[in-house]
Amino acid sequence: MSKLHVTTTINGQPAEFLCEPHETLLTALRDALGLTGSKEGCTTGDCGACSVIMDGRLVPSCLVLAGEVEGRSVTTIEGIAQGERLHPIQQKFLEHAALQCGVCTPGFIVSAKALLDARPNPTEQETRYWLAGNLCRCTGYDKIIRAVLDAAGDMRKVPA
C-alpha cells in the first residue's frame, strides 16, 4: 500500500507530508515534519501531552489519523508564540514556575489556549475541569492553574 500525500496548514503555514494510512497525526508531526514539541506520553489519548488544536478544536494528536488533517488547519505548541514574543500563557507559566520537568507543558499550553479562546474568564473550577485531560506528575497543578488564570486576566485587558 502506498503512502498518503497530505496537504494541510500547520501553525498558519502550508505544509505537506507523506504518511501511512494508519499513522497518527502525532507521529506525522514529530517524524515527518520535525515538530517534536508535541510529546508522546501514552498513545491512548489519556495524558494530553500530544494536544493540538485542529480547526479550532482541542484534540489529542495521538488519536487523530495523520490523513485526517488534509485540508484542515492545525496549531501545535510551535505555533503559540507570537513571532518574537511569547504568548501570555507561556509567559505566565514561566513567571509562576508552572513547570518542573516541562514535558507536559506543551500540551498544557495548547489546552489552556483552547480554553481561553472559548472562555476568556474561566473560574478556577472550570479551568481545572478543562485541563483534567492533561496529566502532570511534577507540579500538583497548583501553579499551572494560577498561571492560566493570571494569563486569562492579562488577556482580557490586552487581547492576545
Place this chain on the structure above:
Amino acid sequence: MARVHLPGGLSAHTGGLECVDVDATRVGELILDLTLRFPGLAEPIRGMAIAIDGEIYNDAPYHALRDDSEIYFVPPVAGG
C-alpha cells in the same frame, strides 16, 4: 578512642557488644581493626554508610577521626 555503635543485627558478630572502642585515626584503619577483631562483621559492614560525629558518609576510608569520635554504621539508603 573512637566509639563505634553497631545497629541491630551486627552485635551478633561481636558476641553481643553493641558498642566497641577502637583506637584509630582514620576510618579505614577503624574498619580494619574492627574486622580483625570480629571477622563476622566484614561482610555485613561492606556497603554500609558510616556516620562520623553525626555526618553520614557513604565511602570514606581516608576520613580522619578525632580522639572522641562517635561512629555509627548505617544501612545504605538510596534516594529517588
Place this chain on the structure above:
Amino acid sequence: MTARTFRHIGTRPIRHDGADKVTGRANYGADLSLPGMLHGVVLRSPHAHARILAIETSRAEAVPGVRAVITGRDIPENFGSIALGEAPFDTHDIGDNALAHEKALYHGHAVAAVAATTIEIARAAASLIDVAYEPLEPVLDITRAIAPDAPILDAGLETKGRPAPGSKSPTNIAARMELRRGDIVAGFAAADVVVEREFRTQMVHQGYIEPHACVARWGQDGQAVLWSTTQGPFLVRDQCAAILGMEPAKIKVTPSEIGGGFGGKIPVYLEPLAIALSRKAGRPVKMVMTREDVFRATGPTSGTIVRMKLGAKRDGTLVAASASLWYEAGAYRGSPSGAGAMCCLAAYNIPNFFVEAYDVLVNKPKVAAYRAPGSPMATFATESLVDEIARTLGLDAVEMRLKNAVAEGDHAPYGPAYPAIGLKEALEAARRHPHYTAPLAPNQGRGMACGFWFNAGLSSSATVMLHGDGSAAVTTGNPDIGGTRVAQALMVAEELGIPVEQVRPSVADTDSVGYTDVTGGSRVCYATGMAVIQAAGDVRDQLRARAARIWNVAPDQVGWEQGRAVALDGAAAQKPLTVAQLAAEMGRTGGPIVGRAAVNVPMAGPGFAVHLCDLEVDKETGRTTVVRYTAIQDVGMAVHPSFVEGQMQGGVAQGIGWALNEEYIFDAGGVMENAGFLDYRMPVASDLPMIDTVLIEVPNPQHPYGVKGVGEVPIVPPLAAVANAMRDATGIRSTTLLFSSPRVLEALAAGD
C-alpha cells in the same frame, strides 16, 4: 550561621531553560533522530514466571528491513556491582532485568530485541521470534512468597543480613535487617495504651509522563555514544559498561532533558539493548518505551505489609514500638525495606523499639526507587497509630507529636545524633496555621501526619567559566528535573555579584564535566550546589588576583564586595573593578578564567515535614475528595522558593494519588490489567485543590547557605494524612490502601 543577607538567593527569576520548554523546543529522550537510524523494539515475556528453554530468531532476522536481533546470548551475564554512593547497584540483576537469560521473572520481562528500518517492521519481526518457555507457578504476593511450599524465583538466593530464627533455604527472602534500642518487653509493659495494626499498601508507579527513550550509536572504533533520558548520565555509562563488558571510557552519555524521573530513571532498561543492537547492526538505534511497557517493565515501588505496635503513657509519651516490615522487591532483590525501617520512627524519641525489615522476591517488575523510597509505606503505619493513640488519650494532634518530637542532638533510630532539624518548628507552624482550626463541613474530616527522609550527599563536579563581557557559564552533570539549573545560576550570581540573567547554566555530557552522581536523593541543590558555590569562589579568587595584577599589588591587598574587586589599605587609591571590567582584561592579565570544584559531601540535614489534609467523603459513592491541603516543611534555606514549593506540591499530589487513586491491578497470572493512564488513574487537575506550602528554614550547618534537600520528603506524610482525615470524616480506621471508592463504600457499610 547565616547572618549573611542574600541578594539573589531566595529570589524567583524565570528559569533559563524556560523559553525552550514553553515553546516545545527543548529536546527530551524521544526527540533526537540521527541519520541512518534504526528503530528498536523489545519482545517481552507473556509469562510472569517461566524458564526460557530456547529462543529461535531466524524468522525474525529474515524479515526485510531487520538489521539486528539480540537475546540474552548477546549480552552475557555479568557478576558485578557498582558502589555508587547510595546503596550498591547490582549490575548483574540490572543486566538480567534488561534482558533475561535463564528465566522470565515477571510478565513483560524483556527476552529479545529487534532493530529495523521502521518501527512497524521491528514490531512485526519481534512477533516472529520463537521463544520456548516452561511456565512456572507465579508468586504474586508476600504471603505466598514466604510460604513453605512457595515456588522459588532464584535457587541461588541467600538471605542477606541476619535471617530470622527458623529461616529455611531455598528462599524468596532476599534480605532482613533489624534496628533496636532498649527493651521492648519492659517498654510495652509500662505503657498505658497499646495499639497494634497490620497495614497494607499497594504497588504504585512513579508515573513520569515521559516514557524511557534513548538513541545509541556504536562506532567502528569501539566507542559508543548514547543519548538518553536519565537521572544520571554517569550512572548510565557505568551500568552499560558493566552490563556489556565494556570500558566506561568507551561510552559517552549525553543526557536529554528529562520528563520526570522520581527515581524510576536511575536504572537502565533500554540503553544496553540499544548499544548492543547498534553494534550488531552497524547503525544508530532509537528505542522508545510504550506507556504499557513503562508500567509492566520498569521499576514501580513495593507493595508492602507492615505490622506495627506502639505503646504510650497516659500523657502521650511514646514508650515502645515494634514493627515488622515486609516489602516486595519484585523479580530481583532490592526493595527499600531497610530505609522504611530507618524512617518509620525517625520523628520521635522512643526509648524502646524493635524494627525488622524483609526484602521479598515476587514475580512482579523489579522495584526501583520512588521518591523517599520505603518511607511513605512505613510512615503510613506510624502516623496512623500515633493518630489512634492521640484519639484514645484525647490529645490534640500537634500536642501528641510535640511531646515526642526529635530535635537537634536526639539520636535517630538508625544511630547518629540529629544535626539542626526543624520538626518542632514545623509542628508549631502547623498549630498556628489557619488550616488547623478552620471549620469542617459535614462529611469532612481532617488528618495530620509527619514525615522524614534523608538527603543524599555524594559526588558532584562543577565548572564556572567567565566570558569577556563579565557573564558566566556554569556547567554540572545533573539533569535538571525541577529547576536546579536556575538555582545554580542564582548561586553563581550570588558568589560573583552579577545579575542572574548573565549566568548561563547547562547540563553536560559525561565527557564534558567531572564525575557527578545522580539527580535524585534530594541532593542536587545541596551537594552539586556546594560544588557550584566553590567553583564560583574559585573564579572570584582568580578575579581578585587579576585585580592585584592590574593594580600591581599583592593579592592579599585585594578584597571583594558585591561583585567588585576593592583595594584594601595599601592600594586604597584604586577604584573598584567590576566583574565585567576584569573579564574584559582577562586575556591581558593571565588568560581565560575558569573555576572548578568537585565535592563528595556527607548526607544533608534530614528533612522533616508536617502535612494537614481535609477531605470530604461522599457516603453514597465512596468518592473521596481532598478539599484542602497544607504542606509544612523544614527546607533549610530555599534558593529559589518557587521550585521548592513546586517540589512540595508535586510530592503531595503523588502521595494523594497513592492513597486515593492508584494501584497496580494484577490478574491471577501476574498480568497487570490496568497498564495505561486511563485505568492507572493518577490525580488530575480537577481532583486536587490548591496546595498551600509553608517553608520553614532551619539552616543546614554543613552548607554555606544552609540548604537542605527538599524533593523527597513531601511524598511521605500524605498516605497517613489522608488516612487520618478519613478516620476523622467517617469514624473508620482503614489500614489497607488503596482507598478507592468501592473500598470506602465497603468500609462504610461494614462500619455501620
